[in-house]
Amino acid sequence: MAVLGVQACIAALLVAMDLFSALPKPGFPTSPGPTGPSVRPYTPDRHPASPDAPRGRPMADRLTFDGTGARLHLTGKIAPGDAERLMLELSRREHEGTPVRVLDLDSTGGSVHDALAIGRALRAGEIDTEVVDGAICFSACPYIFAGGVARRVEAGGRLGVHQHYFGENTFLPAFMAVKDIQRGQADVMAHLRAMGVDPALMEPAMRTPPEEIYVLDRQELTEFRLVTSAE
Known part of the structure; x- marks a missing residue:
């Protein structure tokens, strides 16, 4: 029941934020999510050129x-x-006698549904994951x-x-x-819990808007x- 309560609070917070963003802003200061060196602009179609640069080389569409x-x-x-495509690739390599043992990631994220499915497939296949020097794993990518x-x-x-991101900032869809x-x-x-990751990871996630x-x-x-x- 406690987990359901947390989920309900998260949903209510998202709806409130969605509704508030649709209203005219009077121009007074607000209290946003976390700020500082850990928070940066998010551009899913570009690979950040450096830790302090929001833009860099283009990111493939899939x-x-x-x-x-x-x-x-x-x-x-x-x-x-992409989850189905990756599972076919893993299966192909397994049949060819060169099974994948390490998956290194460089992604700005995307489909949460596919990321969760890929993450489950990796655990079932006992595959390790890495984010190497210069690579990123943002948004839904951490679920992989x-x-x-x-x-x-x-x-x-x-x-x-x-x-x-859950849709346009209009009242009815929210x-x-x-x-x-x-x-x-x-x-x-x-x-996250099934993978041994602390679900408290969702706290900084929920406090950071989609554009960051x-x-x-x-x-x-x-x-x-x-x-x-x-x-």
Whole structure:
């Protein structure tokens, strides 16, 4: 019941934020989510050029697969249908006698549904996950990362979370989306718990608007049990 209460509060918060954003703003100061060096602009179609730069090289519209042997490199946005594509790729490599043992990620996120499915598939296949130096894992990507048996973020890798976008800022869709929001948040929290990650990770995520990304520091990666090895 406590979990349901938390989910209901999260849904109510999202709806309130959605409604407030649709209203005219009088121009007085507000109290936004977290700010500072950990929060940066989020541009899903671009790979950040550096920790302080919001724009860089273009990000592929869907996940692309690269690598040989036991390592597979995933880069790009997570598009609907990518989970099925990846499962076929993993199956193909297994049948060819070169099963994937490590998946390294470089993604700005995308489809939460596909990210959760990929994460579950990685855990079932006992595959490790990594975010290497210079790579990012933002938005829904951490749900893939969480599926790794052993999980490592190199010193130059970045993993970030934020609120998921639930539609246009209009009154009717916000109210109609409450059940979907609750269901979606329940799915994410259940996934994190099943993967051994602290669901409290959702706190900085829910406090960070969709147009920004909260980049977790080394201590947070460990505290939320996202990593089994930080570097």
